[in-house]
Amino acid sequence: MPYWGVTADPRRCRLLGLAGSVVLAVGGLASGAGPVGAPRLLADLGLFLAYFGMVLLIAAWLLLGLTLRGSEAADRPTSSWLRRTLAWWAAPLVLGPPLFSRDVYSYLAQGALVRAGVDVYAHGPAALGGPLAAQVPGVWQQTPAPYGPVFLLLARAIERITGGGLGAGVVGLRVVALLGIGLLAALLPRLARACGVDPAAALWLGALNPLLLFHLVAGAHNDAVLLGLLVAGLVVTRRGYPMLGAVLVTLAALVKLPAAMGLLAIALLWQHRLAGRGRLPRALLCTGAVCGATTVVVTLVTGTGYGWVHALAVPVSAGSWSLTSALGRACGALLPGLADLATAVWRWVGLAAAAAAVTALAARVRRQGLGVVYALGLGLAVVVALGPAIRPWYALWGVVLIAAAAPEGRVRRWAPAISGLLALVVVPDGFMPSREQLVLAVAGGALAVAVVCCLWLITGLRTEQF
Numbered sequence: 001m002p003y004w005g006v007t008a009d010p011r012r013c014r015l016l017g018l019a020g021s022v023v024l025a026v027g028g029l030a031s032g033a034g035p036v037g038a039p040r041l042l043a044d045l046g047l048f049l050a051y052f053g054m055v056l057l058i059a060a061w062l063l064l065g066l067t068l069r070g071s072e073a074a075d076r077p078t079s080s081w082l083r084r085t086l087a088w089w090a091a092p093l094v095l096g097p098p099l100f101s102r103d104v105y106s107y108l109a110q111g112a113l114v115r116a117g118v119d120v121y122a123h124g125p126a127a128l129g130g131p132l133a134a135q136v137p138g139v140w141q142q143t144p145a146p147y148g149p150v151f152l153l154l155a156r157a158i159e160r161i162t163g164g165g166l167g168a169g170v171v172g173l174r175v176v177a178l179l180g181i182g183l184l185a186a187l188l189p190r191l192a193r194a195c196g197v198d199p200a201a202a203l204w205l206g207a208l209n210p211l212l213l214f215h216l217v218a219g220a221h222n223d224a225v226l227l228g229l230l231v232a233g234l235v236v237t238r239r240g241y242p243m244l245g246a247v248l249v250t251l252a253a254l255v256k257l258p259a260a261m262g263l264l265a266i267a268l269l270w271q272h273r274l275a276g277r278g279r280l281p282r283a284l285l286c287t288g289a290v291c292g293a294t295t296v297v298v299t300l301v302t303g304t305g306y307g308w309v310h311a312l313a314v315p316v317s318a319g320s321w322s323l324t325s326a327l328g329r330a331c332g333a334l335l336p337g338l339a340d341l342a343t344a345v346w347r348w349v350g351l352a353a354a355a356a357a358v359t360a361l362a363a364r365v366r367r368q369g370l371g372v373v374y375a376l377g378l379g380l381a382v383v384v385a386l387g388p389a390i391r392p393w394y395a396l397w398g399v400v401l402i403a404a405a406a407p408e409g410r411v412r413r414w415a416p417a418i419s420g421l422l423a424l425v426v427v428p429d430g431f432m433p434s435r436e437q438l439v440l441a442v443a444g445g446a447l448a449v450a451v452v453c454c455l456w457l458i459t460g461l462r463t464e465q466f
Helices: 010-031 043-070 079-095 103-115 130-134 149-162 166-194 199-206 210-218 223-238 242-253 257-273 279-302 307-313 323-334 336-368 372-386 392-405 410-422 435-458
Strands: none
Touching: 010 043, 010 079, 010 210, 010 435, 043 199, 043 210, 043 410, 043 435, 079 166, 079 199, 079 210, 103 130, 103 149, 103 166, 130 166, 149 166, 149 223, 149 279, 166 199, 166 210, 166 223, 166 392, 199 392, 199 410, 210 223, 210 392, 210 410, 223 242, 223 257, 223 392, 242 257, 242 279, 257 279, 257 372, 336 372, 372 392, 392 410
């Protein structure tokens, strides 16, 4: 039966999404996060086209999701068909400029610092100097790297292979991101199957998600590596190799620390393979031992030291945006003399609330049978929502696991809507938009909605057959 009385043709959805991706890539040539000093001709038109393409792609994705809910089993898109669709939609963005963030330039600068023997956890890109450091926004010029040694090792390798070339470096880091996405797309259906979830539905929500396409493909964020390793660790653990799973999740945490929450999931899964009493404490001990050994070995290999532990507060700058930071600033506006204190207090309240929520989820796993992977996804979503710093693509930490493990219900219904909205939050150049830019973005998106509606009525995006 059609979902909400709506059906759609998956092939036409694929073509609509491809058109959106192409238009976004073309618009990004003028309005994206290109190198400093590069010509920015027709930037306003580029922004208009970018939002036109973004909304087309999001609409195609949502309509494609309806085919998964509304078609009979024989008519539904398969996992392999969805993977090919992911490749179609990603290809134009791979060939285009960096979009929605300038972090890729920070990655390259940090890799160059590591290669030059500079302590990247004590110095920012300004210590590097030259044209590469000039690409990093001023707010991050003096900022140490907040990433673990695994990603810095990759960034150093890319910088060395490309010889410090800006364009080649961006391509290299995008290849690294694509490898992480490829691992995610290959293993997410297996994780979903182990959790009793439709693999195609998991792939649609987790891998074809516009947030992933916009920020991990076009933006080349290192979260792609984190997610690929995290999902791989959970898959091998479910298949009976918890030690290898702990190694992979530790590697993910050595890209970005929040992935370390996955170690608790590994321990909860590992305990079921142990006999006798005190299985959970022993599983926690084993997981911790593997994590510690992996961290020591990786740190010795990379030679970056343990300075990343002290650099974890880097994203929590005075200008960082989050729900708790917004509450703190609101209180500071009422009590000007206590503005900094209010922001700090609210951030600690958020962290405490997130810790309490994660603890409650872990207890539900043991006592009420809540799925471990689903609980991990919810826990990461809570950490993102209540943490001291947030970016739209951070939502993927929770959404990918929710895609693999969430049962039918409110969480699974709301995840696509939240993803679609977050995908529109950041403009292609990654900076705060002006009022004029907002008008252009809204106009481009509105035109795309009108075009989709016309296509639906005139050319027949909808169909009863696949």
